[in-house]
Each structure stands twice: as C-alpha cells, then as structure tokens.
Amino acid sequence: MLHYDFMQRAFCAGGIIALLASALGVYLLLRRQALMADMLSHVSLAGVAGGAYFHVNPTVTGFLVAIVGAITVEYLRRAYRTYSEVSVAIIMVGGLSLSVILMGLNKTLNVSFSSYLFGSVVAVNRTELLFMLATAIVGALFFYLLRRPLYLISFDEETARTNGLPVSWISLGFSVVTGMIVAAAMPIVGVLLVSSLIVLPASLAIRISPSFAAAVFVSMGIGLVGVFAGLSASYELSTPPGGTIAFVLLVFLVVGVTLKKALKKLGVRARIQTVQEETPATPSRVTRAE
Amino acid sequence: MRLASLRDVMFGYGDVPCLEEANVEIHSNEFVAVTGPNGAAKTTLLKLALGLLQPWRGTAEISSTNREGGKLVVGYVPQQIASFNSGFPSNVLEFVQSGRYGRGSWLRRMRKNDREAVEKALLLTDTLHLRNRKIGELSGGQKQRICLARALALSPDLYVLDEPTTGMDKESRARFYELMRNEVREKGKTVVMVTHHLSEVEPELDRLITLERKEESGWRCCTTTSCSGHFVPAGSLRC
Numbered sequence: 001m002l003h004y005d006f007m008q009r010a011f012c013a014g015g016i017i018a019l020l021a022s023a024l025g026v027y028l029l030l031r032r033q034a035l036m037a038d039m040l041s042h043v044s045l046a047g048v049a050g051g052a053y054f055h056v057n058p059t060v061t062g063f064l065v066a067i068v069g070a071i072t073v074e075y076l077r078r079a080y081r082t083y084s085e086v087s088v089a090i091i092m093v094g095g096l097s098l099s100v101i102l103m104g105l106n107k108t109l110n111v112s113f114s115s116y117l118f119g120s121v122v123a124v125n126r127t128e129l130l131f132m133l134a135t136a137i138v139g140a141l142f143f144y145l146l147r148r149p150l151y152l153i154s155f156d157e158e159t160a161r162t163n164g165l166p167v168s169w170i171s172l173g174f175s176v177v178t179g180m181i182v183a184a185a186m187p188i189v190g191v192l193l194v195s196s197l198i199v200l201p202a203s204l205a206i207r208i209s210p211s212f213a214a215a216v217f218v219s220m221g222i223g224l225v226g227v228f229a230g231l232s233a234s235y236e237l238s239t240p241p242g243g244t245i246a247f248v249l250l251v252f253l254v255v256g257v258t259l260k261k262a263l264k265k266l267g268v269r270a271r272i273q274t275v276q277e278e279t280p281a282t283p284s285r286v287t288r289a290e
Numbered sequence: 291m292r293l294a295s296l297r298d299v300m301f302g303y304g305d306v307p308c309l310e311e312a313n314v315e316i317h318s319n320e321f322v323a324v325t326g327p328n329g330a331a332k333t334t335l336l337k338l339a340l341g342l343l344q345p346w347r348g349t350a351e352i353s354s355t356n357r358e359g360g361k362l363v364v365g366y367v368p369q370q371i372a373s374f375n376s377g378f379p380s381n382v383l384e385f386v387q388s389g390r391y392g393r394g395s396w397l398r399r400m401r402k403n404d405r406e407a408v409e410k411a412l413l414l415t416d417t418l419h420l421r422n423r424k425i426g427e428l429s430g431g432q433k434q435r436i437c438l439a440r441a442l443a444l445s446p447d448l449y450v451l452d453e454p455t456t457g458m459d460k461e462s463r464a465r466f467y468e469l470m471r472n473e474v475r476e477k478g479k480t481v482v483m484v485t486h487h488l489s490e491v492e493p494e495l496d497r498l499i500t501l502e503r504k505e506e507s508g509w510r511c512c513t514t515t516s517c518s519g520h521f522v523p524a525g526s527l528r529c
Contacts, residue, residue, distance in 0.1 A: 030378060148391045155378055155388070162340050162366040162450070163392035205379075210424065212380040 001235050006124070010188070010241070013124045014227040016132050017185045018197065020139045022223030024181050025202030026216050027143075027174070030154040036073065036175075038195035039088045040182040043069030043095030045191045047183075048116050049102035058116070059128050063183040069095060070179030074172050119190030119242025128187050135184040142177045146170060151212060188227070189242040196246035201226060204256040226252055291318040291357050293448050293480055294339040299348035301331075301338055307346070309334055314499060316482055318357050318447070321474045323491055324484045326501030332484045333369055333452055335501065339482070340366060340450060356447040357478070363392060365446030367437045369453050369484075382428070382436050383421040386411055389443035411442035414469060416462075430457030438466065449473065451483040463487060467494050 001007050021037075028034055047065025051058035069091055076087030143150070149170050152160040161167045185194045205219035230245030237244070292315055299312040309331040316322060316339065324332050337343040338350045356362045378385075389411070390404045412418040415435040420428065428436065434457050441449060449470065455463045471494040473479040485491055488498075 026379075145397060148388070148396050151380075151384075151388055152391060155380075155385075156368060158337075158342055158368055159366050161342060162364045163444075164361070165396075206377070207379075209379050210381060210422070212378075212384050215379040 001232065007231075007235065009124045009126075009129055010231055011228065013129055013132050014188050014231050014245075015224060016136045017181070017188055018201075018223035018227035019220045020136055020181050021185050021194075021197045022201040022205075022219040022221075023143055023216050024139070024178060025198040025200075025223075026205060026219050027150055027154055028178065028198060029202045029206060033088075034199050035085065035088045035092075035195070036070075036178060037182050037198040039073065039092040039095070040066050040069050040179050041186060041191045041194040042092050042099070044179075044183045044186055045116065046095045046098040046102065048186075048191075049099045049106065053102050053106045057127065059125075059131060059187070062116075062186060063131060063180070065095075066179040066183035067176055068179075070175035070182075071172065074175040077171075078168075116186060117190050117192055118240045119186075119188050119193065119245075120240070124187050128184075132184045135180045139177050139181055142173065146173075150174070189245055190240070193242040193246040196249055197223065197227070200246070200249035200253050204253045207257060208260050222249070222252055222256075292316070292353065293318055293356075293362065294352045294482075295350070296335070296338055296345070297349045297351075299338060299345040299350055301334060301343060301345045309338070309501075312338070312348070314339065316448070316480060318480050319474060319478050320496040321471060321481045321494055322483070322497045322499060323488065323495050324482065324499045324501070325486070325488050330501035332501055335499075336450055336452055336482065336484065340364065362448060363444060363446040364448050364450060365389070365392075365441035365444045366450045367441050367452060367454050369456070378425050381422055381424050382412075382417060382439075383408070385425055385436055386417075386421075386439045386443050389440035392444050392446075407445060408443045411439040414442055415439040416465075431459065431462060434458055435462065442469075447479060449479060449481040449483070451481065453484050453486070455485065455487060460490075463490060467491050470494070 002011065025037075028036055044062045044066035047062035048058040050056075050065065051061030054061075073087050073091050076090060079087070149160065149165050152163065152165065153167055153170060153174075157167050157171075182194055182198075185197055189197050201219045201222035202215075204222055205215045209215035209218045226249040227245055230248040231241055233239070233248065234241040234244040294314075294316040296312045296314040299309065300307055301309045301312075308329075312335065314335065324335060326332050334343065338345055339352060341350065341352050344350075352364075353362050386408050387400065387404070390400065390407060393404070409418070412421060415438050417432065417435050417439050420432060420436070425433065425436070434454065438451075438454055441451070451470075455466055458466065467490065470481045470483070474481055474496070483491070492498075
C-alpha cells in the first residue's frame, strides 16, 4: 500500500492533520465550540466552489474563506455572547447557501468536486501537502506557546481577562488557526466529516484522561491511530477515506466509553466487596437483617 | 491607595437598569464585603469594578499598579465557577498551578517558588490530598476550595471573590475568613468579597457595601457601613 506515491502523501498528510485536529478538538470542546469545525468546513466549501467557478486554485480559496469565516464567527460570537451557537448557525447557513449557488452556476462541475465533500486520498496533491505543512508549523507553535493562556481561557474567559491576558486577540488567533486546520483537513476527510476528526478523538480523550495535558496527548494519539487505521481500511476495502476514518473514530469512542464504564463498575464492586470484608457484622446488624 | 473605584455608575442588562448612582472605592489593605438580596447586582458591581463590564454612565476604574508600584495582580474567583465547569478534564494540581500563570511570563517554566506557592495554597485550603483528583469528581465545597487555592497560589494584591464560600461547611467558612483576614493584616492584601453569611464574616471586616432596592424605581444603589464590631446604620449613598 505504501509503495504508491499517493498513499505516502495521504499518510503523511493524514498524520499531520490527525495530530493538529485532535489537539484543537480538546480546546474546541472545552470552549463549547464543537460545531465550529463543522461550520467552517461548510464555509470552506463555498471557497472551494468559488475557486472552481472563477478558475482559481480551489485549495487556496477554500483555505482563505475558512480563515475569513473563522474571524467572522469570532466577532459574531462576541455579539451573541449568551447564545454563541447562533453565530455558528448564521455563518453555516451563509457558507452553505453560497456554495450551493456557486455549484449551481458552475456547469463544468466534475467528479473531483465530490472529493471535497467526502474526502479522497488521491485528492492530496503537493500544493495541499505544502498547505498542511504550513498549517502544522503555525498550529504547533500556537498550541505550544499559548498552552497556558489557552488553558485559562478554556476554563473561564473572565478570570483569564482579570489575569491580564489579551483574551480577544488570543480568541481571534485561535479562530484563525481553527480555520486553517479545518481547511487543511478537508482533502482527507472531506467537508461533511471534517468535524469527526476534530470532535471524536477529543470526546474520548476528555472522558478517559486523568489530566488536561494528558487529554491533549491522548486525543492526538487517538486521532493518529484512527486516521492511519481508517486510511488502511479505506485502501483495503475501497471505501471513501473520510467516512472510513470517521467510522473508525466513532468505533473508538463507543468502545472507549463502554470500557471506561465497565472498568468503573468493576472498581466500585471491588471497593464495596473490600469494605464488606473489612467491616465485621455487629449483633445489631444481624438483628436488623433477621 | 485606591485600587478600584466606581463613580456615579449606572448599568443594566438589555434596557433595564440594575445599578444606579453607584459610588464605590476600594483601597489597599482592607477587607470589604458586598452584600444584598438576590438580584441586587452584587456580581455586576464586581464585574464593573474589574472592567469586565462597561458602565452605561459614570466611570469605573481599576489601578494598573499596586502599592509598591508594580503591576496590580488580581485574583478573581467568579460565582460557582467550578460547578459550571465540572466536566473540565483537569486535575486539581494543574488547576491550582494555573493560578501561577498570571505571575510573570506566560512562556517561562514553573520554578521552585511557583511549586512552593501551589503547595502552600493547597495546604491552606486543605486540598493537598485532592491534588491528583479530577475536578469533576469533587464535591461542590471541594470545588470551591480549589478555586480559592488557585487564587491564593497567584498571591494577588487584590482578591475579588464572588460568593467564595458556596457549598462550604461552617468550619471551612470560618477557616477561610480567618485566612483572608490574615492576607489583609499580615500581607497587606485587599479582599473584596460578596457574601450572604454576613453574621459570620462581620468581625473580620473593615467595611461593608450593601446593595439595596430603590422601591420607587426598582433600581439599586449602594450604601456603606463601617464594621468594627457592629454596624452603623447605613444612610449615605456613597461607599
């Protein structure tokens, strides 16, 4: 499988995106912005459709539109502070309607467009790989250097602000990086499933990790294994990579949560048994039992 | 030295004012309590003083420097913040350590003095034994104590605490009031605290800010009372 040039590129790109998207997911979930990735992917689709219509590289336009969408949603989020999901809905509707119109106008729409919707390993060309590398460098630097401010902002923005943090600027930067990662992930998993790569590993990591730092690394690990397993399965079964990766990640989540629950139950049972063995039966208890 | 002030401040939500004619000054090295009935805009008053909300009218200012001329460090504990974030996947140690992030550069590594400050804060709030537990596994009172530990770890010049004793038992509350009193008396810190347990904290206070309802308009204003042992009837609108 790895003899093929396109599969090498797919694994390379998938690995980069898995690590970034899964780390991003932890912060998005904690900031209650889980739907933001989904929204940005739809906005990015408008960019792809616009690029195709105006004969400009769709990857570039998709990338730029995703960043613009991320900045817009940040401003709308401040306007709709109490109902921040409203901003997500507004931008998503805007992005999706624009893409449908542009796709309708484009009479020469070909099959390659569906690769943006559902993901394709062959869709990863050299330009996209370069975009992914640039995103990886920017994203890794952002998350590493600002890990402490991001922790505080994720927990509570007001406390972070009283600590002297430039919360608005960091939030804006976070939105831009989110837009970049979403746009970079699109060729692999596709518009419709890009949020799976961001949300699913983080959902499991948050449930099973003993600390915040562990949650970020566990999420990255789950994402990486999920993407590699999904790509391999996709190659072997000739299924679309986006759907396959999302399905694998969903299986991981279900199995992980079930195992955690089972282990917790076993732990509680063992604890009850230990307490019962350690506590001698008193006469009054015996009487009550009778 | 004046650390924060509100002058003729008016503020509300939507188009309904909830605070009017608020004149408050917070000085260094004093222990101030803010009290009033539910919905009396106590939290709003704190947020205005901290610059988290902008007044409709009047001025709200917070000093940028402390008594020594250094940067004013504020330790803010919002109302029931830990309960709202019970799903946060952090353990107690990480959470309390985050209090130190406000001291110095965001990029520097944790040093020995940071670790010592964290351990001391955990000890003072009797939460050292919980350090490896996840936040979500703690009880309401324990969550509140770790929020206080985080503020203590920061070692701020000004503590702004919004109902910090929620969920705590009487013994824990007494220890907490004593702790805050020591921060003011021995370390020269300033404490502003919203509380409903006025009778308990009364002996420790330097000053009390009371928010009252103005019956004719439905707006609230504040009065002040000095608290050296017992209260003086509140008559002035200026705090």
